[in-house]
Amino acid sequence: MWRNYLTVGLRALAKNRTYAFINLFGLAIGLAACLLILLYVQYERSYDDWLPDAKRTYQLQVYYESKTNGDKFQNQGAPYVTKAALLKDFPQIESATYMGGPPLTLIKDGQATVVDDGRLVDSAFLDTIALPMAQGDSKALSRPGTVVMSESEAVRIFGTKNVVGRTVTLLTAGRKDDYRVTGVFRDIPKKSHLTGKMFARADFPSMFPEDNGYLTSWGWTSGWVYVKLRPGTDVATINGQFDAWEKRNIPDETFNGKKVNAGDERTFALVAAPDVHLGRATGSGMAPANDVQTIATFAVIALLILAMACINFTNLATARASQRAREVALRKVLGATRRQLMAQFLGESVLLATIAMLLALAVVEIALPWFGNFLDADLELHYFGHGGLILPMIGLVLLVGAAGGLYPAFYLSRFQPARVLKANKSASDAEGSGRLRSALVVIQFAVSIGLIICTAVIYAQNVYARSLDPGYKRAGLIQLAGVGSRILEPQADALTRAIAKVPGVESTGRTMIGVITGQTSNTGVVVPGREDPVDLGIYGVDAGFFPTMQIRTIAGRVFDERPADDMTTPVPEDPAAERALVARGGHIVINESGVKRLGFKTAQDAIGKTIRYGVRDEYGGMMNLTIIGVVADVRFRTVRAAIEPTMYLLDKHNVNWLVARFHGDPRTVRAGIEQVWRRYAPDLPFDATLADEIIARAYEKLDARAQMFGMFAILAVVIGCLGLFGLAAFTAERRTKEIGIRKVLGARTIDIARLLVWQFTRPVVIANIIAWPAAWWLMREFLNAFDARISLTPVPFIGASLLALAIAVLTIGAHAIRVARTNPVHALRYE
Structure with a gap:
C-alpha cells in the first residue's frame, strides 16, 4: 500500500511540474530560513555552556534607580568591596573573585601593545571561574606576579603554546612589572559573556593604596564580581536576603546634614553565568550582548516565513482538487476508506516536505559561513550529538507535512463519488474552498507587508541616528585613548x-x-x-x-x-x-x-x-x-x-x-x-580613532538588524508571489471556458486581464487591515527603545502597501494577459 502511495505521489509531482517547483522551492526557502534562525537562536541561548560548573557560577549585578529623578541603570559590574561582604555573610558561597582594574599593556621588544581583553584578577579567579586549562591548574594565580594566557595569545606573543615558566612585562596602573606565566587555558569561545586572553594576578590593596574610594566605596564600580555556590544552594534564597544584607554592610553617609545610604538606590542580584548574555544588564558587560526580544522576534519571523510556505501548499493542493477529484472518487468506489485517503495525502505532504528539507539543508550548508560572519557568530551545523539538529529537522518535516497537508487531506477525502462521477462533474468548486484560499493569501501578504514596513522603519531610524546632530562637529575629529x-x-x-x-x-x-x-x-x-x-x-x-x-x-x-x-x-x-x-x-x-x-x-x-x-x-x-x-x-x-x-x-x-x-x-x-x-x-x-569610525562601529548592530529584516521581507515576498502565481495559473486553467465565452461575447483582452488581476490583488489590499496595526505596534515598541527617534508617519505603511500591490500585479499580470489572449476556439471545443 505504502509503495503504491509513494508511486502515486511521485507521479503527481512529475505530472504537475509547476506545482511541484512552487511548493518545493517555497518550502525549501522557508525551511532553510527556519533552520538558520534555529541555529542562531540555539547559539544565543547556549552562551557559556562550555564553562565547567556554569550552573554554579554566578555574576553579581547591581541595578541602580535614582530616587530623585527615576534614572535607571543595570550594571553587570559591582564594587570591589562587595566581594568580601558576600563571603562574610553567605556561607553558601564556595569561592568568590574580583576582576577589574585598568587595562593591561604588554611591553615586548620595546613596543607597547594593549592586550586584547587583558584583565587583572585576584587569587580566587580560577577557583571560581573554572577555565579549561591546557597547562597549569586552578592554583596558577595563587601568587601575585603570575599570569595565565590563552593558547592563541601565547602563540601571538611567543610563537608557541608551551610558555609556562616564561616571563612577560606588563604595564598596569602606572607600574611596569615582570609576570611569570604559570598557566595556559584554551581559548574562550565567542559565545561567552566572559572575555579575556590574559589574566594577571593583582594585589588590589597594594596596587591602589591612595585610591581609597576604589577599594571601599559602594558606589565605585570598575570591575566584576563572580561567586561559585556550593552544590545544592538555592540562589533565590540568597537573592531574597540582599535587602537585609545591604542594610548590614553599606554604611550611612552624611550628605548636606542628612544621613543617606547608597543601598537605597541599588538592588543586588546573583545571575547565573548562562543567563548573563540575554539577561537584564545587557549593555554593561565585557562582550556585546543581545536581548531576548530580538531573539524571539527573529524566531517568530522565521516561523511566519515557514507558515507562508505551508500556506502555499494548502492553497495549491485545494486549488488542484479538480485534478484529484476523480482519483479520490474511483478509490472510494474501489473500497478505499477516508482514513486511507487521508493517510495517502498526508504521506504525499510529508514526502514533499522531506524533499524540501534536503534542498533546504543544501542551502543551509552553503549559506551558513556567510550567515555566521554576518551575525558575528560561530555558527556550526551538527546533525548528531549535543546540539544536533537531526531531531528538530525530523520534527520540522512532520510539522510542515501535517500543517501543509492536513486540511487538503480532510478536504479531498470528503468528496462523494456520485457527485464527482455524475455527468463528468468536478468537486473542485466545493463550497468554502475559495474563501479559505483568499483568507490564506491575505495572511501571506499581511506578513510580507508587515516585514516591508518594519524594514523601512528600522532603516529610516538607522539613517536618522547617523545623521542626527550630536551637538559637536563629528567630521575632522580624532579621539586618542590612554x-x-x-x-x-x-x-x-x-x-x-x-x-x-x-x-x-x-x-x-x-x-x-x-x-x-x-x-x-x-x-x-x-x-x-x-x-x-x-x-x-x-x-x-x-x-x-x-x-x-x-x-x-x-x-x-x-x-x-x-x-x-x-x-x-x-x-x-x-x-x-x-x-x-x-x-x-x-x-x-x-x-x-x-x-x-x-x-x-x-x-x-x-x-x-x-x-x-x-x-x-x-x-x-x-x-x-x-x-x-x-x-x-x-x-x-x-x-x-x-x-x-x-x-x-x-x-x-x-x-x-x-x-x-x-x-x-x-x-x-x-x-x-x-x-x-x-x-x-x-x-x-x-590608540587613536576617527569619531566617524567610532559612530559607524556603534551602529553596526542596528545595521545588521535592518539588513536581517530586509532579507526576511524579500523571502516573504518571494514565497507569497510564488503561491500567488501558482493560484493564478490553476484558477485561469479552471476558468478556461468562462474566459472563452467572455471573449466570444465581446470582452477585450484588457477586460479579462483586469478581472483576473483584481481577483488576486483584492486579498493584497485587504491584507493591510492586518499588517498595519501589527507593524505599527511592533515599530512603536522598537522606536521607544531610542531616546532620539523618527516619527511613525504613514509613509512606510502606504509605501509598503503600494510595493506589495505592485509586486502582486506584476506577478499575475503577465500570466493573466497571456491567458486572456488565448484563442476562444481552444477553450470551447468539445472535450
Whole structure:
C-alpha cells in the first residue's frame, strides 16, 4: 500500500511540474530560513555552556534607580568591596573573585601593545571561574606576579603554546612589572559573556593604596564580581536576603546634614553565568550582548516565513482538487476508506516536505559561513550529538507535512463519488474552498507587508541616528585613548601641546567623557531651596575641550586659563591642596539638560548660581560650585541613551581621552600624532580613532538588524508571489471556458486581464487591515527603545502597501494577459 502511495505521489509531482517547483522551492526557502534562525537562536541561548560548573557560577549585578529623578541603570559590574561582604555573610558561597582594574599593556621588544581583553584578577579567579586549562591548574594565580594566557595569545606573543615558566612585562596602573606565566587555558569561545586572553594576578590593596574610594566605596564600580555556590544552594534564597544584607554592610553617609545610604538606590542580584548574555544588564558587560526580544522576534519571523510556505501548499493542493477529484472518487468506489485517503495525502505532504528539507539543508550548508560572519557568530551545523539538529529537522518535516497537508487531506477525502462521477462533474468548486484560499493569501501578504514596513522603519531610524546632530562637529575629529595613564600624567600637558603642533591639527582638548567611550560618572549635588540631592553627570575636561569639540555655548562662558576655573589638584592626593580647593570653591559649566534638572527656567538664569557638591569629610564635607556657563546638550553616547544632565569641571588629572580637531588627510594627521605619542609615551600603546569610525562601529548592530529584516521581507515576498502565481495559473486553467465565452461575447483582452488581476490583488489590499496595526505596534515598541527617534508617519505603511500591490500585479499580470489572449476556439471545443 505504502509503495503504491509513494508511486502515486511521485507521479503527481512529475505530472504537475509547476506545482511541484512552487511548493518545493517555497518550502525549501522557508525551511532553510527556519533552520538558520534555529541555529542562531540555539547559539544565543547556549552562551557559556562550555564553562565547567556554569550552573554554579554566578555574576553579581547591581541595578541602580535614582530616587530623585527615576534614572535607571543595570550594571553587570559591582564594587570591589562587595566581594568580601558576600563571603562574610553567605556561607553558601564556595569561592568568590574580583576582576577589574585598568587595562593591561604588554611591553615586548620595546613596543607597547594593549592586550586584547587583558584583565587583572585576584587569587580566587580560577577557583571560581573554572577555565579549561591546557597547562597549569586552578592554583596558577595563587601568587601575585603570575599570569595565565590563552593558547592563541601565547602563540601571538611567543610563537608557541608551551610558555609556562616564561616571563612577560606588563604595564598596569602606572607600574611596569615582570609576570611569570604559570598557566595556559584554551581559548574562550565567542559565545561567552566572559572575555579575556590574559589574566594577571593583582594585589588590589597594594596596587591602589591612595585610591581609597576604589577599594571601599559602594558606589565605585570598575570591575566584576563572580561567586561559585556550593552544590545544592538555592540562589533565590540568597537573592531574597540582599535587602537585609545591604542594610548590614553599606554604611550611612552624611550628605548636606542628612544621613543617606547608597543601598537605597541599588538592588543586588546573583545571575547565573548562562543567563548573563540575554539577561537584564545587557549593555554593561565585557562582550556585546543581545536581548531576548530580538531573539524571539527573529524566531517568530522565521516561523511566519515557514507558515507562508505551508500556506502555499494548502492553497495549491485545494486549488488542484479538480485534478484529484476523480482519483479520490474511483478509490472510494474501489473500497478505499477516508482514513486511507487521508493517510495517502498526508504521506504525499510529508514526502514533499522531506524533499524540501534536503534542498533546504543544501542551502543551509552553503549559506551558513556567510550567515555566521554576518551575525558575528560561530555558527556550526551538527546533525548528531549535543546540539544536533537531526531531531528538530525530523520534527520540522512532520510539522510542515501535517500543517501543509492536513486540511487538503480532510478536504479531498470528503468528496462523494456520485457527485464527482455524475455527468463528468468536478468537486473542485466545493463550497468554502475559495474563501479559505483568499483568507490564506491575505495572511501571506499581511506578513510580507508587515516585514516591508518594519524594514523601512528600522532603516529610516538607522539613517536618522547617523545623521542626527550630536551637538559637536563629528567630521575632522580624532579621539586618542590612554592620556589618563599614571605613567603619562607628568608629561600630559607637554604631550597635548606637542600634538597641537602636528601639521593639520587645529586644536586639542582632554576629557573624561568622549565619543562612545562607555565612561559613566555621576554624583549628587544640592540646589538651594531643595532638600533632596539632584543627580548630575560629572566629568573633567581641560580648557581646550569645548573649542575642539565645537560645542555651542548657550549662556555665560566656558573654561579658559584663569586660575579661578582650575580645579586640578595633585595626584597622589595632597590633603592640604584638597582642603584649600574646597574652601575656595570651584567653577563649573553645565549643559542644557543640567539646567532643567537643577530647576532653572532658562540658561541665563543659571549663570552665577551656586550649588553644593559633597566631598570627603576630612576635606570639608561640602564644596560650593558656581555655574559660569551653559553649553548645548551633547550626545556622547548612541541614540538609545538619553542625554545626561551634566556638569563639567576643569580638572586636568581627571581625564582619559584627548580629542584633536584637524584638517587634511586623516591618515597623515594620525601618523603625525603617533610620532609625537611614541616620543612622549613609548611604553603606552597608541590608540587613536576617527569619531566617524567610532559612530559607524556603534551602529553596526542596528545595521545588521535592518539588513536581517530586509532579507526576511524579500523571502516573504518571494514565497507569497510564488503561491500567488501558482493560484493564478490553476484558477485561469479552471476558468478556461468562462474566459472563452467572455471573449466570444465581446470582452477585450484588457477586460479579462483586469478581472483576473483584481481577483488576486483584492486579498493584497485587504491584507493591510492586518499588517498595519501589527507593524505599527511592533515599530512603536522598537522606536521607544531610542531616546532620539523618527516619527511613525504613514509613509512606510502606504509605501509598503503600494510595493506589495505592485509586486502582486506584476506577478499575475503577465500570466493573466497571456491567458486572456488565448484563442476562444481552444477553450470551447468539445472535450
